[in-house]
Amino acid sequence: MLTLLNNFIxxxxxxxxxxxxxxxSQKHYADRFSNDPIDFVVTWVDGTDSSWEKQKQYYESKxxxxxxxxxxxxxxxxWDLFKYWFRAVEKxxxxxxxxxxxxxxxxxxxxxxxxxxxxxxxxxxxxxxxYLPTFSSIPIELNIHRISGLSEKFVYFNxxxxxxxxxxxxxxxxxxxxxxxxxxxxxxxxxxNDSFQHQLFSVLGIVNDFFSSKISGIIKxxxxxxxxxxxxxxxxxxxxxxxxxxIQGMYFSHLGCPFRKKTFEKVWNTIPDELNKTSMHRFRMPxxxxxxxxxxxxxxxxxxxxxxxxxxxxxxxxxESQIDDISxxxxxxxxxxxxxxxxxxxxQADFEILKTxxxxxxxxAFPKKSAFEIFNEEGEEHVTQN
Numbered sequence: 001m002l003t004l005l006n007n008f009i010x011x012x013x014x015x016x017x018x019x020x021x022x023x024x025s026q027k028h029y030a031d032r033f034s035n036d037p038i039d040f041v042v043t044w045v046d047g048t049d050s051s052w053e054k055q056k057q058y059y060e061s062k063x064x065x066x067x068x069x070x071x072x073x074x075x076x077x078x079w080d081l082f083k084y085w086f087r088a089v090e091k092x093x094x095x096x097x098x099x100x101x102x103x104x105x106x107x108x109x110x111x112x113x114x115x116x117x118x119x120x121x122x123x124x125x126x127x128x129x130x131y132l133p134t135f136s137s138i139p140i141e142l143n144i145h146r147i148s149g150l151s152e153k154f155v156y157f158n159x160x161x162x163x164x165x166x167x168x169x170x171x172x173x174x175x176x177x178x179x180x181x182x183x184x185x186x187x188x189x190x191x192x193n194d195s196f197q198h199q200l201f202s203v204l205g206i207v208n209d210f211f212s213s214k215i216s217g218i219i220k221x222x223x224x225x226x227x228x229x230x231x232x233x234x235x236x237x238x239x240x241x242x243x244x245x246x247i248q249g250m251y252f253s254h255l256g257c258p259f260r261k262k263t264f265e266k267v268w269n270t271i272p273d274e275l276n277k278t279s280m281h282r283f284r285m286p287x288x289x290x291x292x293x294x295x296x297x298x299x300x301x302x303x304x305x306x307x308x309x310x311x312x313x314x315x316x317x318x319x320e321s322q323i324d325d326i327s328x329x330x331x332x333x334x335x336x337x338x339x340x341x342x343x344x345x346x347x348q349a350d351f352e353i354l355k356t357x358x359x360x361x362x363x364x365a366f367p368k369k370s371a372f373e374i375f376n377e378e379g380e381e382h383v384t385q386n
Contacts, residue, residue, distance in 0.1 A: 036176070037097035038169050040089060040256075041147070043140055046106035047078050053311045056135050059282050065358040079160070079355050081340070083110055083373060087366035088163040095169060097151055099372070102140060104133065112374045121147055131279045138199075139279040141291040143317035145264035153178075156291070157256045160340050162362075164313070173305075178258035180295055180304040181311065183234045184241040187249035200249070200285035201207055206271060208246055211300050215246040218300055225299075228306035250296050254339050255312040263294045263303075313337040319354050326358060330365045 046052065089096060101121045108114065113120055123132055126146040130299055137158070144156065155172050172179055187200055192239050211218070219226045219242040226238045235250075241247045271289075278289045298304050313335035317321045319342075329338050342357060 003069070007199065034169060037151045038155055038172065039098045039100060039151040040093070040096050040157060041100045041102060041144055041150070041154050042157040043102045043137055044082060044106065047102065049106060052104065052106070055133060058134065059133070063283060071362065079340070080359060081362055082108060082159055084158070084362040084366050085159060085162055086372035087368070087370045089369040090372065091366065092163040092166045100147055100150060102144070110373050112372055115372050118372055119149065134282050135285045136281060138284060138288050138290055142275055142279055142289070145191065145261040150261065152261050153258065155256050155258050156370050158254070161254070161256050161337055162340070163337050164330050164335055167336050168335045171336060172258040175305070177305045178260065178295070178298060179302055179307045179311065180299055181251045181309050182238070182299045182304060182306050182343065183231050183251040183309060184237045184247040185234065185249045185251040186237060195284055195286045195288070199288045199290045200252070200292065202287050202289055203296065206250060206274060206289065206293065207296050207300060210270065213245050215247060215300065216242050218302060221296055222302040225302060225304065225306045230308040230311070232308070234309065250292070250299065251309055252292055253309070253312060254315050254341060255337050257295060259294055260298070263298050267294055267297050313339070315339040315341055317341040320350060323354070323357055327361045330361050
C-alpha cells in the first residue's frame with residue numbers, strides 16, 4: 001500500500017513539475033544586456049593551397065599508427081561561396097561588433113582586410129604552439145576563447161552556415177544567456193561512417209560524470225527551461241533525464257551557435273586533460289571532445305534560454321535533391337540561417353554542377369559587394385544592401 005502511495009505521489013509531482021515549467025516558459029522577460037557587444041567568429045581554409053596540402057599530407061603520413069577519421073576531401077572542398085557569407089552578415093546582421101576570420105594564414109583574394117569590422121586571426125595568434133599545425137576544426141573551436149579582443153558573447157559559424165534573414169542580438173542571447181534547445185534527445189546509432197556520434201558520446205560521458213546525480217535537481221530547479229512549451233512532444237526526453245538524473249543525449253544542429261568566453265574558461269579549468277588531449281590531435285578522431293561540450297555545460301548549469309529545435313534554421317545535407325529547398329530558404333527567407341553541408345557522397349562531377357547552381361542562388365540573393373570585399377579592377381563601388 002505504501003509503495004502504491006509513493007508511486008502516486010511521485011507521478012503527481014512529475015506532472016506538477018511539467019505543468020509548472022510549461023506555464024513559466026510562456027513568460028517573456030526584457031533583455032537587460034541588449035547593449036553588450038556580440039562578435040561573429042568564422043573559420044575558413046583554402047583547400048586549393050598546394051603548400052597547405054603538402055603539409056597536410058606530411059602529417060597524415062605520420063599518423064599511420066592512429067585511426068584518422070572523417071578526413072575526406074569534403075572537409076576542405078571549396079564551394080566558392082564564402083563571399084556570400086560576408087554579404088549576408090552585412091545585410092542581415094549590421095549590428096555585429098566585429099567579425100573574426102580564423103585561418104591558418106589563408107586570406108581570400110577578394111577580402112578587404114582594411115574593413116573596420118574585420119579581424120583576421122591566424123591559428124598561431126591564439127592556439128598554443130603544441131597544438132599546431134592542426135587540420136581539424138575541433139582544436140580550433142576548443143580554443144576560440146583565447147582570441148585576443150574577442151567579446152564575452154560571440155556566435156560561432158562554420159563557413160558553410162549562412163544567415164538568410166534579418167537577425168537581432170536577441171535572436172542569440174537574452175539577459176546574457178545563450179539561446180539553446182535544451183532537449184535531452186537520446187543519442188542514436190545511425191550506422192553512418194563518421195565520427196560525430198562517437199564524439200558526442202565522449203562529450204556525454206564527461207558531462208554525465210561531472211554532473212552525475214545533480215541532473216534531477218538541475219531540472220527541478222529550472223522547470224521552465226527543461227519543460228518549455230517550445231519543445232513540444234520532445235518534453236518526454238527531459239522527463240526521462242529527470243527520472244534517471246542522466247542525459248542520454250542533447251539536441252544539436254550544425255548551425256551558428258552562441259557562446260560565452262566564461263563558459264570556455266570554466267570548462268577548460270574543469271576538464272583540462274580531456275580538452276588538451278583533443279587539442280593535440282592534428283586530425284579528427286572518434287574520441288575527440290567537440291565544442292558542444294560548452295553549450296551542454298551551460299544547459300546543465302541552467303544558464304540558457306530555451307528555444308525550439310528548428311529555431312535557428314535548417315541543415316541541407318542531401319544537396320542533389322534539395323536545390324529547390326535551398327533556393328526557397330535563401331530567396332524567401334524561410335529561416336534565420338541554413339547550412340549547406342558538403343558530403344562524401346557527392347562525386348566531383350556532381351559537385352561542380354551543384355557548386356554552380358548554389359552559387360547562382362546566392363548571387364541572386366546577394367548581388368552587391370559588401371564592405372568586407374575589395375573593389376575589382378574596374379573600380380566597382382561597394383554598395384551597402386538595405
